[in-house]
Amino acid sequence: MSEIQMPRLSDTMEEGVISTWVKQVGDKVASGDVLVEIETDKAVMEYEAYEDGYLVKQSVSEGDTVPIGAVIGVIGGSPDAVPEDSGSGGSEPAEEASDSAGAEEGASAPAEESAPAEAPAPSSGGGEDGPRPRTSPLARRLAREYGLDINSIQGSGPKGRIVRADIEAAAKDGAARESAPAAPAAQESRPAPAAAQAAPAFDDGRDSEELKVSNVRKVIARRLTESKQTVPHFYLRRTIDAEALKGFRGQINEQLASTGAKISFNDLIVKACATALKLHPAVNTSWVEDKLLQHHRINVGVAVAVDAGLVVPVLHDTDKATLSEISTRTRELAGKARDGKLKPQEMSGGTFSVSNLGMFGVDSFSAVINPPEAAILAVGAMRQEPVVVDGEVVVRNRISLELSVDHRAVDGAVGAAFLKDLAEILEEPMRIIL
């Protein structure tokens, strides 16, 4: 009899949703069989059994969320084996709701503590909620016992470490507040200030209902909020003449006609970005925790809209890939994204992103930076516009580009020089592949 626990399937995962139980209670299970599909903060992933036996219990129902390490099911030696301890496990709703700090600690403490001096990796910088507070193990245990949220406590130890004295002071504080005859409605059972948030009321005259939120949506909400709140964006706009680009694309696709492959405008823009980034390494950087990181690889992410929300698969080493490789790979990743099958490594390590809403007829827009990247390019629709060329008004195909830039990492002039070269490359598209 062995318990199956919610695995950690990505660096930034803290909890997972049981998407689909592939095996049902009573099913025979062989090592390597897919047991369950789990939705993480990034993707839906298959999770396999590590041993032979029978699935004797599903502790968590489909659609439910549990923290890493919580028991999700039990494999036993016979189909009708009874789990010894059916009441246990981290999947108890009460525990899950009140003790996310504890669950996080249990699952991540060994890995994190063994490499405390590790430099912040750009790929992992994005999905975090910010640095975890320094705490002594004793303080963490006491916080759990008192039901205090460790994130709401100020540490007094070295480098702000939260120690026993801080927890005891906070507990005393909370107890004092609780016993005081304060507002009659605020009769919370626990003294923790963070737990005192009332559940939002939906009988607000708008006939609202709460929708189930996917992990992807939660990640979008968290990361983009973090981006807009902490990254000082500035925006550079430029419209390019796309006549040459259009001709170039036609020529390439004619050549490729026999192979069935087809290059899109977006593929050309992605490749052009990689070429321009090579000329402007200062844009291929990240500002992470007061450090400026220079990335030596150029990994361009391409924003893809899927049912669950927005995902950004990454084309690693975009500068080294050929146009047809970029085209094939983008289509492959977009397909996986739509099926929710992107692996975490296929979504991490980006150094720059491209978001294209041209297909919706959007003229231009300002994109939110995908941290810890320093910039994102927003691409609008190609439009025929009257322009003045050599003193004459003529009709030309034009595309509007807007670059959102993190001012902590890249200054205006640097961003402008990058955008200038990017525009010129797209206007002389032979340079894309040179």
Added chain:
Amino acid sequence: MSVITYRQALRDTLRAEMVRDENVLVMGEEIGVFEGSYKITEGLLKEFGPRRVKDTPIAEEGFVGAAIGAAMLGLRPVVELMTINFSLIAIDQIINHAAKIYGMFGGQTSVPMVIRTPGGGGQQLGATHSQNIELFYSFIPGLKVLAPSTPAEASAMLRAAIRDDDPVLFLENLGLYNSKGEVPDDYAQPSNDNVATIGRAKVTREGSDITLIGYSRMAMVATQVAEKLAEEDISVEVVDLCSLRPLDRQTFVDSVKKTGAAVICEDDWLTYGIGAEIAASIQEGAFDYLDAPVRRVAMAEVPMPYAKPLETAALPSVESISTAIKETLSAVGKRVG
């Protein structure tokens, strides 16, 4: 109760055991006619004769091997190695024979022998004669390693070592021989059955702020530290490991669970030292009770210098241990002066 030296406790207990059991014999360099480099065997040759008090050649491998053979055939030899540094010459006999025979030969014969040997720096004996290498033996299953720090413990533990059926490395310390302490009045009586339990550590002083762990000379120093800090209102709980193998983890883990912080002081080198094992055991046993990282105070990582000021600087001291304790307490919010 009477107050005697650590040296006298050892000598009188050894004599009492020789009276009690005629199978007990002593052997080693200069232990008979000269009565021992540190006078632990004083008077024994006169009382028990050369059959049971054997002066040996300067050949540690040979006489440790001979003692193993004697033990296998039913005697209870107590070997004196003049210092633990010389055990290196006999290390193959100790590790590959004494420690292995019982297990490798299916329990046909045990090896009831004791190797008494002092370690310790601080005596200006130079790098090769000042080491604390009990770690080597504490590492080896099949051996028992005892390290008493007081006259009373020395007496009860030597009695336990002699009566135990396994090979025991009995660690003494040059810095402890002249230290004094209370012992029961009948400590020297052959009929005394005050036998220490091997593998049991002791809380030798209770406290609430921090746990200070040591053994042998460092347990004595730890007590001095606790006394000094008590004057500054710091309450230090002292744990004397007493036995390095078997190691009594429960006692110091329980103490750390109570105090939430620990400092380990050791007379050996920090890197891979005994303190590393203690610190690892603390985090395994008391992780959720630690309010600060475990600190170790150990010898400087150099071969022991001969010059007195350098030798003193290389050894852990009451001051350096007190500093580590105050820094640790300051990190858990107990502001100290």
